[in-house]
Amino acid sequence: MKIICDSSSIITLADNCLFYIVEALSRKGTDFLIPVAVKKEIFNTPISTRKFKFEAVRVGEAIRKGWLKVYDSEKPKREVRKIANKIMDASNELFFVGRKPLRLIQYGEAEALALARVIGVNTILVDEKNTRMIIENPEAMAEFIGRRIGKNVSVNRNALKALKHELRGLEVIRSVEVVMVALEQGLLDHYVQKNDGTSKKDLVLGLLYALKKSGCAISEDEIREYYRMKVK
Numbered sequence: 507m508k509i510i511c512d513s514s515s516i517i518t519l520a521d522n523c524l525f526y527i528v529e530a531l532s533r534k535g536t537d538f539l540i541p542v543a544v545k546k547e548i549f550n551t552p553i554s555t556r557k558f559k560f561e562a563v564r565v566g567e568a569i570r571k572g573w574l575k576v577y578d579s580e581k582p583k584r585e586v587r588k589i590a591n592k593i594m595d596a597s598n599e600l601f602f603v604g605r606k607p608l609r610l611i612q613y614g615e616a617e618a619l620a621l622a623r624v625i626g627v628n629t630i631l632v633d634e635k636n637t638r639m640i641i642e643n644p645e646a647m648a649e650f651i652g653r654r655i656g657k658n659v660s661v662n663r664n665a666l667k668a669l670k671h672e673l674r675g676l677e678v679i680r681s682v683e684v685v686m687v688a689l690e691q692g693l694l695d696h697y698v699q700k701n702d703g704t705s706k707k708d709l710v711l712g713l714l715y716a717l718k719k720s721g722c723a724i725s726e727d728e729i730r731e732y733y734r735m736k737v738k
Contacts, residue, residue, distance in 0.1 A: 507535065507536045507537070507629070508537045508625075508627045509537065509539065509627070509631050509679070510541075510618050510619075510622040510630045511538050511539065511540050511630075512544060512614065512615050512630065512637060513544050513614050513615070514632055514633040514634040514721055514722075515631040515633045515681045515684075515722075516565065517561070517633075517721065518720040519681050519684070519685075520564050520565060521561065521721075524681075524688075525565070525568060527684060527685065528574060529573040530691075530693050531687070532573045534691075537575060538574050538575065538631070539576075539577050539621070539625075540574060540575070540576055540577065540618070541576075541614075541617040541621040542576065542577075542578055543590075543617040543618075544614045545576050547612075547614045548561075548562070549562050549565045549569065553566065577625065582625060586621050587617070588620075589620035589623055589672060590619070590620035591616075592672055593611075593619050593620055593672050595668075596668040596672065597616065597665075599662055600640075600661065600662055600669060601647070601648055601651060601659050601662070602660045603658070603660075608651065608659070610640060611634075611637055611640065615632070615634065619672070619673060619676065622676055623672065623673075623676075629676075630678055631679050631684065632678055632679075632680065633680050633723060634723065635723035638678050638680070640669065640673070642678055644669060644670070645661070648660075680724065681717055682717050682722050682728075685717065686732060689709075689710070689713070707733075710732070710736045710737050711729075711733055714729045714732055714733065
């Protein structure tokens with residue numbers, strides 16, 4: 507299985523010291539791929555800072571050992587850039603407040619989406635809500651943004667049509683889905699120790715809220731449903 511990763515999901519996992527899940531799942535046959543622009547966002551830029559340096563070090567280890575693969579083939583890279591620019595243009599001309607367009611996604615996100623199209627991968631790992639809604643239900647996003655900012659949001663129908671064409675067939679998963687798979691496979695069992703009072707209930711609820719706090723777009727209803735399914 508191949509999964510294209512956006513920066514947001516990688517940051518969520520690294521922020522919660524769960525990046526070893528990527529290693530474990532990659533050893534079981536899952537390829538986690540990122541485009542060059544995402545590598546810049548999660549490694550090249552943060553490695554030069556103090557605040558995010560250690561996260562970047564962990565990401566660098568994953569890239570060096572092949573758990574996280576940078577897709578950098580020259581011919582597809584040109585096509586990726588071409589489609590990424592189309593996605594950027596359509597996304598950031600999709601919604602308007604008055605005459606002002608709303609900027610919805612960054613280039614790294616657009617390049618991840620474009621890479622999925624170019625190499626024929628249908629699954630994209632992304633935690634950022636805007637990107638997820640653009641893929642799954644861009645029409646509903648206008649209403650969501652309007653409620654959030656308290657203003658009327660108009661939709662550019664031509665941009666909407668172009669965006670749907672570029673994003674057709676993509677399936678979104680989030681870091682929470684990856685972590686729940688890891689939970690089912692026993693990759694987090696070492697956190698539960700009966701002799702110190704920790705339980706699976708503590709683990710599951712702690713994971714869900716930690717992921718939400720780190721930026722994974724998961725609702726309270728979804729947290730309750732995951733808790734119900736995983737704690738029996």
